[in-house]
Amino acid sequence: MPTKLDAHRVADALSTLPGWSGDTSTIVRRVTMDEETANEAVEKISIVANEMNHHPVVDRAPGVTIFTVWTHSQGGVTDLDIALASRISDILRQHGIADPSDTGT
Ligand SMILES: C[C@H](O)[C@H](O)[C@H]1CNC2=NC(N)=NC(=O)C2=N1
Structure with a gap:
């Protein structure tokens, strides 16, 4: 059973997840992408989420x-959420959505 992370641990984890923000309740990433990219990325993310039995709420x-x-x-936020957020960022990268801190150079 995962345990909730305290504020310090959430902040630590967020520092390793570019584009993600949040607190001990939820972590959130807002992505600007066209509909076709979003369809493909969300489909892949749902496969991974099913494998993990851990699911993001997706608002489009x-x-x-x-x-x-x-x-x-x-x-609240646990290690499982950090792992899922990291997988979501991986999949976004595979669909051409760079981490926000990347300059592209
Ligand atoms: C019964 C099933 O294991 C639970 O509903 C799982 C499914 N996916 C989940 N996803 C998330 N984000 N949090 C959960 O607590 C959760 N629980």
Whole structure:
């Protein structure tokens, strides 16, 4: 059973996850991408989430996709969420969505 991370641990983890923000309740990444890219990335993310039995909440509007992650059973952020966020960022990178800190040079 995963345990909730305290504020210090969440902040530490977020420092290793460019583009993610949040607190002990939820962590969130907002991504600007076109609909086709979003369809492909969200499909791949849902496969990984099913494998992990751990799922992001995905909110979509035209041109914008928002991933919100927390452990529902624990009512907050756990190691599992950090692992899922990292996998989401990997998949986004595979679909051409760079980490926000990347300058592209
Ligand atoms: C029954 C099943 O294991 C649970 O509902 C899983 C599924 N996916 C989940 N996803 C997330 N993000 N948090 C959970 O607590 C969770 N629980």
